[in-house]
Amino acid sequence: MTVISEVGSSPISSSASSRSSAGESEASAIRQRNEERILEAAEAVFAQHGYRGGSVQAIAEAAGLPKSNVLYYVGSKRRLYVALLERMMARWNAMLDDISVDDDPAEILEAFIRSKMALTRAHPQGSRLFAAEVLGGAPFLQDYLRGELRDWVQARARVFEQWAERGLMDPVDPVWLIFLIWSATQHYADFEPQVLGITGRDALGEQDYQHITDFLCRLILKGCGIRG
Amino acid sequence: MTVISEVGSSPISSSASSRSSAGESEASAIRQRNEERILEAAEAVFAQHGYRGGSVQAIAEAAGLPKSNVLYYVGSKRRLYVALLERMMARWNAMLDDISVDDDPAEILEAFIRSKMALTRAHPQGSRLFAAEVLGGAPFLQDYLRGELRDWVQARARVFEQWAERGLMDPVDPVWLIFLIWSATQHYADFEPQVLGITGRDALGEQDYQHITDFLCRLILKGCGIRG
DNA sequence: GTCTATACTTAGATAGAC
DNA sequence: GTCTATCTAAGTATAGAC
Numbered sequence: 249m250t251v252i253s254e255v256g257s258s259p260i261s262s263s264a265s266s267r268s269s270a271g272e273s274e275a276s277a278i279r280q281r282n283e284e285r286i287l288e289a290a291e292a293v294f295a296q297h298g299y300r301g302g303s304v305q306a307i308a309e310a311a312g313l314p315k316s317n318v319l320y321y322v323g324s325k326r327r328l329y330v331a332l333l334e335r336m337m338a339r340w341n342a343m344l345d346d347i348s349v350d351d352d353p354a355e356i357l358e359a360f361i362r363s364k365m366a367l368t369r370a371h372p373q374g375s376r377l378f379a380a381e382v383l384g385g386a387p388f389l390q391d392y393l394r395g396e397l398r399d400w401v402q403a404r405a406r407v408f409e410q411w412a413e414r415g416l417m418d419p420v421d422p423v424w425l426i427f428l429i430w431s432a433t434q435h436y437a438d439f440e441p442q443v444l445g446i447t448g449r450d451a452l453g454e455q456d457y458q459h460i461t462d463f464l465c466r467l468i469l470k471g472c473g474i475r476g
Numbered sequence: 477m478t479v480i481s482e483v484g485s486s487p488i489s490s491s492a493s494s495r496s497s498a499g500e501s502e503a504s505a506i507r508q509r510n511e512e513r514i515l516e517a518a519e520a521v522f523a524q525h526g527y528r529g530g531s532v533q534a535i536a537e538a539a540g541l542p543k544s545n546v547l548y549y550v551g552s553k554r555r556l557y558v559a560l561l562e563r564m565m566a567r568w569n570a571m572l573d574d575i576s577v578d579d580d581p582a583e584i585l586e587a588f589i590r591s592k593m594a595l596t597r598a599h600p601q602g603s604r605l606f607a608a609e610v611l612g613g614a615p616f617l618q619d620y621l622r623g624e625l626r627d628w629v630q631a632r633a634r635v636f637e638q639w640a641e642r643g644l645m646d647p648v649d650p651v652w653l654i655f656l657i658w659s660a661t662q663h664y665a666d667f668e669p670q671v672l673g674i675t676g677r678d679a680l681g682e683q684d685y686q687h688i689t690d691f692l693c694r695l696i697l698k699g700c701g702i703r704g
Numbered sequence: 705g706t707c708t709a710t711a712c713t714t715a716g717a718t719a720g721a722c
Numbered sequence: 723g724t725c726t727a728t729c730t731a732a733g734t735a736t737a738g739a740c
Contacts, residue, residue, distance in 0.1 A: 296611070296612050298525055300528070300529030301528030301612075376611055379667075386670065393669065393673030397673070398676065420695060424691045428692070428695070432660060435656075439607075446621060446625060459652075467648060
């Protein structure tokens with residue numbers, strides 16, 4: 249799975265492999281530790297400021313390391329950014345499991361909403377990173393969007409259409425439906441300051457996410473004519 | 477209406493006023509022309525890269541002016557950014573005022589969705605600028621979100637609740653409903669590369685927006701139990 | 705293998721030329 | 723009033739020290 253085309257970059261924090269001695273040595277403890285810190289820090293910084301706006305300096309400070317040290321581990325700002333995007337797309341792909349026409353629409357659609365919401369909830373920074381990348385024109389993710397992800401959406405769309413033909417749901421445009429679900433679920437991570445500002449809270453808790461998920465499931469299923 | 481608190485900045489391209497001679501002179505033709513170019517260019521650049529990532533250099537190139545010249549007109553990068561945010565928030569406020577407090581839920585809610593969609597459609601760059609600002613933690617817009625916008629949402633929420641009490645719609649959480657509408661409508665501008673990549677088009681036309689708007693109106697109204 | 709001093713480029717801003 | 727040469731800070735990256 250090579251999500252990003254632009255760069256022939258060997259992933260930074262992949263399962264194994266290092267350029268050190270012969271073949272398959274594990275990364276040293278200190279390296280592993282520093283890389284983890286860097287990845288977390290960088291995800292937050294890039295999520296907040298985008299690729300251009302996120303400085304290695306800011307990442308270094310957030311990771312508690314000298315700037316030059318960060319570059320030693322990750323090679324370049326670009327490679328770091330790509331590694332983060334790949335990590336997030338891997339999470340996304342793990343969520344996109346397959347379904348068949350014979351499954352129950354209500355069950356599947358609800359699982360769809362819930363898993364997307366869980367992904368957003370589990371990785372809000374990754375969600376924002378993705379949002380910033382797309383907002384900036386998706387320079388690194390274009391191929392992924394036009395390829396893998398598109399195929400998945402089209403396949404899913406066909407299933408929805410068949411459900412509609414069988415009268416199991418309204419004949420809504422399946423692609424717009426998928427976008428609606430994605431946008432609604434992403435919103436609580438990506439626009440968190442707006443949500444918090446308007447609701448007057450200082451954080452969204454597990455309960456809030458429960459309520460929101462239930463609300464979305466109910467409204468969307470009903471809106472599609474499932475469980476009418 | 478002072479949307480942004482941080483800076484005591486006199487707006488750049490306001491209706492009248494200039495620092496020149498005595499009082500109320502009109503901006504010179506050349507100034508007006510250059511400022512317009514700069515505002516448009518800057519909106520695009522900040523929308524793409526955020527505040528930090530958007531360089532004066534990039535804005536200058538997009539506007540067809542030397543970098544130093546841009547700074548002469550706008551004073552500073554910060555002032556320019558604030559002016560753009562204020563312009564966008566003014567549009568937003570104009571939209572919010574537009575929605576009358578009628579008594580027919582279906583009519584109101586549909587008008588709500590349509591006006592928000594029209595705003596996004598009319599100013600996609602402004603929409604992305606706003607998105608980038610909020611994604612970055614809304615450092616400039618916090619007061620607006622916690623103040624004006626919050627009040628508007630709360631007032632509107634109370635109306636929705638009264639409708640639910642009268643049995644005119646399902647008892648959905650009105651604030652989550654508003655967020656759903658905002659996210660769904662914003663999505664087509666903010667995540668345009670994703671939408672285009674997946675649908676395989678190279679632009680969304682007037683027809684697409686019509687279809688999407690109709691789709692959203694139908695699904696959301698039905699989902700709330702209006703026109704059940 | 706780990707880290708830092710140094711190089712070079714671009715950033716935002718201004719003082720001064722026209 | 724309009725515009726540009728110039729300044730200082732911050733940016734990424736690397737060559738070389740430990």
